[in-house]
Amino acid sequence: MRAFGYTVARDPAEAVRLAAHTPGSTFVAGGTDLLNLMRDGAEAHDHLIDVNRLDLGRITVAAGSLRIGGAARMRRVAEHPGVRREFPMLTEALLASASPQVRVMASIGGNLLQRTRCGYFRDAASPCNKRVRGSGCPAITGQNRGHAILGGSEHCVATHPSDLAVALTALDATVHLLGPGGARAVPIGGFYLLPGSTPDRETVMRPGELITRVDVPRTALAGRSRYLKLRDRATFEFAVVSVAAALRTRGGVVRDVRLAFGGVGTRPWRDTRVEAALRGRPLTRQAIDEAGGLLVGDAKPYEGNGFKVELVQRALASVLGELGGLR
Amino acid sequence: MIYHGSRFTFRPDVPPGRRTTALDSLRDQGRTVPSVTSFLVGRDAGGAYEWGAVFVVEDLAGYRAFLTHPASRYADRIVRPMLDASISFDLTDDPDPKAAARIDEVRRHVLGTPAPSRRTVLKAVAAGTAAAATGVAAPAAAPAAAQAYGVAPGASVEVSMTVNGRLRRVAVEPRVTLLDALRERLGLTGTKKGCDRGECGACTVLADGERVKSCLTLAVMRQGAEITTVEGLARGEELHPVQEAFIRNDAFQCGACTPGQIMSAVACVDEGHAGSEAEIREWMSGNLCRCAAYQNIVAAIADAAREVRR
Ligand SMILES: Cc1cc2nc3c(=O)[nH]c(=O)nc-3n(C[C@H](O)[C@H](O)[C@H](O)COP(=O)(O)OP(=O)(O)OC[C@H]3O[C@@H](n4cnc5c(N)ncnc54)[C@H](O)[C@@H]3O)c2cc1C
């Protein structure tokens, strides 16, 4: 790694001030993605601002919502009794992520902002529009087994790798930010951007903004939720396809449902048309198949990832079947 | 007046004769460099280091002359490889607030440290951090829990950690990982480097009681932490139950992954994630074994867990 400076920030306001006044700086939390990116030359920073001594690690179940501090560790969130009880999908998504060691170190903010695992992006020697705008996208005609079938553009088809982000997308979480311009809250549905012609911009975050908190509304629905992750190895691998699902039925009829998908879209993928197709209908194989068909209606598979069109529908059927007690 | 100083500890394997040569080369430096007005090489009374050296020069020109003098270069070449830990600093009584920055600039220029990002540093300081901005790796190595500190690109900062029960200090650049600090600076080579990117688990250590991958964390981020490596598990002659179980169950072949497996296993048992074979496999998934000794590793951990429960 090339040399960089380092400052420990004492409180969120100071962290933001330091970031604004230090050119070439970025925040570091666990460092579990950032250090690899810097080692590989996929990112270069002159100065790291350590956010680990900020009081941003709390996890509280408040009146209307679960509040997760931006620097809370994946392990702590997964183990939190309130999270396990009321948001099983979050615990499942976290425990299906990375390894026990990484979960001890990695923070929620860092998890949401981890970069894609596209091999061309991580290889500084290869062209990549996300790393260097306008340099080209070798994945479209090259290795694209792990890439997206939904939401891509001719400039980039990389998936977002976070499992947690998929679950938070299904649960309508809100990301709280603090920046030089003050504090603001962004619904997670509007947090990630589609690649379009600027795949280097992945979120709506402005320079120097800090993730202070993620709020998840407490609903009865969240308590009946699951995260299914399909991957090439049994454990410790990024998702090929994943489904975050929350479902409430009464008398076999879908009262309410939330669905989000990982591994298939260029951002954590939510399509409310799919939910609408299920809501108010009896939960049958046919209804599920139709919903799955809607999901992949606009899919644009490439040479290596066409199998995801089928796989994501089966994953959806499996989760809904299980949550809805279908056999 | 500028006081250029350093504090240092020799590597334990450096014989007394070579230590004397090293200290003499420092004294020669003080005697022969014309711009040095006074100097001292002696025992460090602070306790953290064995030795200290201070050289006093009149001004910036004298400072530059000191750094560029062949005697300084010679002393540096002789002494540096013998050191276990060291820290250097520059103090000045010049009231000009810019003086420290100028000293730093000369130091960087002469010693050829990587392209300075001066603005970066100064801005960081202006923003109110107790920064070691002058490359004066600050004696601010205070137990940093509550204290912010900063360090410029290319400069070093002192990190103190309790490693296997002993307080250790290392002066490192921010880019040095905990793994490299342990292996290369503290000589604790029991912790292995496999992939150096978080995938294999060979570098697993305990930080404040939790298992972490030491290749994915910076030493500077562990200021004040309590680190346990595989060297710190045994109690005297008595091996840790997990170590015993690994031996009993023949849980290694080439041994490259073993220290990481053992450290991870200690945490796995501790966390209560060793209840069944499936659970052990899941919770040991961050540790790969190229020799595929998994069957015996899992058996060893199950064995150790029973042992601990008894
Ligand atoms: C071997 C391995 C396997 C993995 N497998 C999975 C997996 O299966 N599923 C999965 O989801 N993830 C996986 N990951 C990714 C892992 O979850 C992320 O690396 C981790 O969550 C990043 O968090 P961090 O705190 O270490 O972030 P850092 O590496 O410290 O930072 C990442 C980015 O976030 C920024 N940042 C951090 N915190 C904040 C904040 N509060 N505000 C603003 N910006 C911030 C940093 O500036 C940086 O750009 C894996 C990682 C490894 C190494």
Ligand code: SF4
């Ligand atoms: S898919 Fe995106 S990240 Fe991958 S090479 Fe193409 S532009 Fe880069």
Ligand code: FES
């Ligand atoms: S060396 Fe750290 S995980 Fe491989």
Ligand code: FES
């Ligand atoms: S024993 Fe050889 S790598 Fe595990």
